[in-house]
Amino acid sequence: MSRAEDQQAIALAGLFQAASLVEQIATRGMVPQNSFETSLASLFVTNPDTTEEIYGGVHDLPINLSQGFRGLNELLDKSKAEQNKDVIRYGLSIIHLERKLNKRPDLLQNIGERLDKITQQARYFAEEGTDLKDNPAAFTHPTVVANIASLYQDTLSTFSFRIQVTGEPRHLQNAENAAKIRALLLAGVRAAMLWRQVGGKRWHLLFFKSRLRPSVKLITGRN
Numbered sequence: 513m514s515r516a517e518d519q520q521a522i523a524l525a526g527l528f529q530a531a532s533l534v535e536q537i538a539t540r541g542m543v544p545q546n547s548f549e550t551s552l553a554s555l556f557v558t559n560p561d562t563t564e565e566i567y568g569g570v571h572d573l574p575i576n577l578s579q580g581f582r583g584l585n586e587l588l589d590k591s592k593a594e595q596n597k598d599v600i601r602y603g604l605s606i607i608h609l610e611r612k613l614n615k616r617p618d619l620l621q622n623i624g625e626r627l628d629k630i631t632q633q634a635r636y637f638a639e640e641g642t643d644l645k646d647n648p649a650a651f652t653h654p655t656v657v658a659n660i661a662s663l664y665q666d667t668l669s670t671f672s673f674r675i676q677v678t679g680e681p682r683h684l685q686n687a688e689n690a691a692k693i694r695a696l697l698l699a700g701v702r703a704a705m706l707w708r709q710v711g712g713k714r715w716h717l718l719f720f721k722s723r724l725r726p727s728v729k730l731i732t733g734r735n
Contacts, residue, residue, distance in 0.1 A: 516711050519563040521584065521728050522577070523707035526554060526567055528587065529580025530700030531602035537689050537696070538679025548692070549648035550576040551699040552660065556631050556644070556651065558624075563710065568648075581728055598678065605675045606697065610704035612671050619667045623698075630659045654688060661694035668701065669694075 530551050533543045550567055557566045568576040583603070586596050613619060631644065634656050638647040650656065675697060683689050 519710040520707055520712045522563050522567065522573070523703050523710055523712060524587075525577040525580030525584050525728075526551070526703035527580070527606060527700050527707060528583030528599065528603050529577055530696045530703060531599045531606060532579045532583045532596075534602055534677060534693050534696050534700075535596075535599045535679070537692050538677050538684055541680070541683040541686070541689060543692075544579070545649075545652070546576065547579045548696075549652050551696055552651040552657070553648035555627060555660065555699050555702050556634070558627075563706065566706065584728055602675060602677070602697075603700070605673075606700040607704045607707075609668060609671065609673060609675065609697075610701045610708065612673060613668060613701060614705070614708070619670075623663060623667055626659075626663045630656060630663070633659060654691075657688075657695050658691045660698055661691035664694040664698045668698065 529547060533547060533551060536543045553568075554566050560566050562570075564570045564573050567573055574581070583596065583599050587600055587603070634644060634650040634653070637653040637656065638644050638650040644650060651660075677684065677693055684693075
């Protein structure tokens with residue numbers, strides 16, 4: 513197994529965690545806080561030394577991306593894939609959306625600049641005297657989530673291709689839930705971008721599934 517395959521497994525876990533959280537909000541109206549924090553905080557790790565650092569580091573990776581690795585395992589298992597078809601659909605749609613975004617350097621620049629501003633806003637909600645790196649909860653404050661959601665609407669929502677999220681109307685019509693879903697979709701696009709940067713390609717999901725399994729087992733077995 514190669515380092516590249518480990519990195520691709522981590523990026524895909526980040527992607528499918530965002531997709532899984534979107535599905536949970538749409539159908540249940542709630543998500544695990546730690547997973548939500550991990551996904552949104554990943555948007556603001558812009559110069560990591562390692563892929564693991566984007567999601568909290570090697571030690572915490574199996575916990576921080578537990579939902580993502582579960583979703584990735586289900587993608588690799590045909591018997592479970594059918595049970596979670598919405599999560600897989602969201603994940604594949606996110607990959608498609610990232611490919612479109614990659615062709616728009618103007619939007620990429622806009623996203624980067626606005627994320628920098630949102631980072632400054634998040635500092636107001638972090639514990640005094642601590643680094644944002646140690647305060648992922650600051651990125652899930654409703655004001656910050658709303659700003660991330662607005663960024664998604666102003667950029668990715670302008671494409672003709674839209675990700676159709678289905679679920680319970682009472683959850684989807686809730687403004688706070690809608691903002692969380694858009695923010696998570698942006699986090700998913702960030703993970704898809706990472707996956708492409710470390711060599712991932714869409715057809716790998718069809719033909720290289722067996723290569724991902726050892727990496728998933730190795731990473732999730734770390735303590």
